[in-house]
Each structure stands twice: as structure tokens, then as C-alpha cells.
Amino acid sequence: MARRMESRGLGFRHILRAACWYALLCGVFVMAQSPPRSITEGVYSAGQAARGQQLYKTQCAECHGNTLEGTVGSPLTGSSFLSSWSARSLANLVDKIQKTMPFNQPANLSRPQSTDLVAYILQAGRFPVGQADLSEAMLARVTFPATQSSAEPPFANTARTSLPPPEGNLAELMRAIAFPNANILFNLQIKDPGAQPVKKPASAPFDYAEWGSTVYTGWLAVDQAAIAITETAPLLLTPGRRCQNGKPVPVDATDWKQFVAAMVDAGKLAHQASKARNFEAFGEISEKLNDACANCHKVYRDKGGTEGSGTTRCQP
Numbered sequence: 001m002a003r004r005m006e007s008r009g010l011g012f013r014h015i016l017r018a019a020c021w022y023a024l025l026c027g028v029f030v031m032a033q034s035p036p037r038s039i040t041e042g043v044y045s046a047g048q049a050a051r052g053q054q055l056y057k058t059q060c061a062e063c064h065g066n067t068l069e070g071t072v073g074s075p076l077t078g079s080s081f082l083s084s085w086s087a088r089s090l091a092n093l094v095d096k097i098q099k100t101m102p103f104n105q106p107a108n109l110s111r112p113q114s115t116d117l118v119a120y121i122l123q124a125g126r127f128p129v130g131q132a133d134l135s136e137a138m139l140a141r142v143t144f145p146a147t148q149s150s151a152e153p154p155f156a157n158t159a160r161t162s163l164p165p166p167e168g169n170l171a172e173l174m175r176a177i178a179f180p181n182a183n184i185l186f187n188l189q190i191k192d193p194g195a196q197p198v199k200k201p202a203s204a205p206f207d208y209a210e211w212g213s214t215v216y217t218g219w220l221a222v223d224q225a226a227i228a229i230t231e232t233a234p235l236l237l238t239p240g241r242r243c244q245n246g247k248p249v250p251v252d253a254t255d256w257k258q259f260v261a262a263m264v265d266a267g268k269l270a271h272q273a274s275k276a277r278n279f280e281a282f283g284e285i286s287e288k289l290n291d292a293c294a295n296c297h298k299v300y301r302d303k304g305g306t307e308g309s310g311t312t313r314c315q316p
């Protein structure tokens with residue numbers, strides 16, 4: 001007996017493709033044995049920069065511009081480039097290029113080619129030229145100059161002590177988190193996540209949402225939905241949030257807090273069962289979760305028997 005809260009629409013899991021690009025940057029970091037060398041000592045040769053320039057023209061300029069000023073891709077010279085590479089080693093930059101560039105055809109450059117490109121970037125950035133080529137051994141010992149305040153993001157301290165005011169009204173928050181994730185859990189009444197075929201994204205046109213829905217699938221998606229339901233519950237208690245009709249969310253009402261607590265319980269049960277890959281448990285868990293949503297809705301949303309955005313919503 002399948003019970004469903006709202007509609008049959010399943011939410012999608014929003015994955016930032018960017019995460020994959022940045023994951024590639026996390027290469028093995030080897031501590032330099034030898035003392036650091038200054039980038040101003042002339043760490044590359046003119047011949048090496050010239051080789052890099054040739055490569056740059058054919059493989060990079062279309063996206064980074066003829067003078068490295070940046071067009072589709074980011075600038076590879078100037079203050080924004082220097083602050084993004086502040087205090088990072090040349091080895092990191094060679095890695096970035098070798099592993100992720102050209103953006104549309106990554107991992108086709110050799111290590112020496114990527115190093116030549118870095119020599120050209122240094123020359124374009126007016127770092128002094130020297131006699132010898134930039135060698136593999138040198139890469140880890142040379143860092144870009146440190147620009148100020150790159151160490152800690154400006155709001156790191158305040159974030160620990162106070163939360164920003166709510167962004168959405170309650171209906172928006174429900175539609176953003178509770179609805180799509182509850183649907184993923186309700187789906188376990190009819191589909192075993194361990195037995196679903198592996199999805200492949202359509203090759204063209206590229207679609208982030210579709211591609212993302214093929215990354216964390218099966219039980220992983222259930223784990224995540226259970227966490228989302230559990231963690232969204234405290235957001236229903238954020239002071240200052242309003243309902244769609246302008247009334248404040250009744251965060252101080254005793255029964256409201258109990259309804260929120262019941263949703264946390266249901267989310268935690270779902271998480272336990274999901275971690276145990278216990279498909280059978282989800283019949284009962286769906287009932288519990290459905291009750292947790294419906295009990296609160298009966299009192300605070302659907303008073304008078306309607307689901308519309310009525311004036312009686314959120315009234316104690």
C-alpha cells in the first residue's frame with residue numbers, strides 16, 4: 001500500500017560539476033626536502049618560455065586570450081590570478097594545467113609541456129627570466145608570492161556564532177528540501193534501490209541535473225535523502241522566517257516543536273535503515289515520515305481542509 005504525500009514527482013539531486021574539477025586538483029602533496037627558492041630569482045629560461053608560448057597560442061589562447069587576459073577561461077596574469085595562486089607552489093599550477101586543461105580536452109599535455117606553459121605564464125607575469133629551465137625538482141620549492149588574507153575567508157568567524165537570516169518563506173523551504181527528499185524515501189515503498197539499473201546520462205545536449213542524477217544513485221541517494229530530511233528539521237525552527245501568507249512561522253509553539261521533533265525521528269530511522277540497506281524497513285518508515293509531515297500540516301497548513309495558501313496557515 002503505497003502512500004504518497006504530495007505528487008509523484010521525484011526530486012533530483014543537485015550536484016555541482018565544479019566539484020569534479022576541483023577534486024582533480026587534490027594531487028599528492030610531497031613536502032619539499034630542499035630549501036625554498038624565490039620566484040624572483042629567475043627560475044625559468046627564455047627558451048622554455050618560448051616553447052610554452054607556442055603551445056599557448058595553439059591550445060590555450062582561444063579561451064584565455066592572446067595576452068592571457070582571460071575570456072571564456074580565467075585570466076592567467078594580473079591580480080586576480082595572483083591572488084588565486086597566492087603562496088601556492090608552481091608544482092600545483094603545473095598539476096592544474098596537466099590534469100585539467102585544455103578545459104574541453106583535459107589530460108593531453110605532458111609534464112614537460114605543462115611546465116613550459118608555466119614558464120610562459122611566469123614570463124607574461126613579468127617574473128624575472130634566468131639561465132636554466134624550470135626543472136621538476138624546482139617546481140615544489142618555488143611558490144607564488146603570498147597576497148594578503150588568503151588564509152581565512154572573511155566570514156569564517158561570524159558563521160560560527162550566528163546564522164544568517166532565513167532566505168525563503170516556509171513553503172519555499174518545504175518545496176526545496178522536504179518535498180524532493182521525502183519523495184526519494186517514499187519511493188522505497190515501490191522500488192528497491194539496490195535493484196535499479198545503472199543510469200547513463202544522455203550524451204547531448206549536456207544537462208547538469210540529468211548528469212547529476214546518475215552520480216550518487218541507489219542506496220547512496222537514499223542515505224542523502226534521509227540526512228536532508230533530518231537536517232532540514234531545525235531550519236523549521238529558524239527565528240524570523242515567515243509563511244507564504246506573511247504570518248511568522250510559529251517556532252515557539254509547543255506542538256510545532258513536537259512536530260519538528262517527530263520529523264527528526266523519522267529522518268533518523270530512515271538513515272539507520274538506509275545505512276543497513278534494509279529495504280523491508282521502509283514500508284513502516286514511510287508511514288512514520290508521512291505522519292510526521294501530515295500531522296503538522298493538519299494543524300498549521302491545511303486548516304479548513306484546503307492546501308491552498310490560505311490566511312489560516314501558520315496560525316497557532
Ligand code: HEC
Pocket residue numbers: 021056059060061062063064072073074075076080081084085093096097100101102103104109117
Ligand atoms: C575551452 C576553453 C579552455 C581552454 C582551451 C583552456 N582553458 Fe584553462 N580554463 C578554462 C576555464 C573555463 C577555467 C576555469 C575553470 C577551472 O579553473 O577549471 C580555466 C582555468 C585555468 C587555470 C586556472 C586559473 C586560476 O586562476 O585558477 C589555468 C592555470 C589554466 N586554465 C590554464 C590553461 C592552459 C595552460 C591552457 C592551454 C593548455 C588552457 N587553460 C586551455 C577554459 C579553458
Ligand code: HEC
Pocket residue numbers: 005006169170171172174175178179182229236242243244245256259260263289292293294296297300301307308309313314
Ligand atoms: C512542523 C510542521 C511541518 C512539518 C513537520 C512539515 N511541514 Fe510542510 N508545511 C508546513 C506549513 C505550515 C506549510 C505552509 C507554509 C507556507 O504557507 O508558507 C507547509 C508547506 C509544505 C509544502 C508546500 C505546499 C504549498 O502549498 O505551498 C510542501 C511541499 C510540504 N510542506 C511538504 C512537507 C513534507 C514532504 C514534509 C515531511 C517530510 C513536511 N512538509 C513537514 C508545516 C510542516
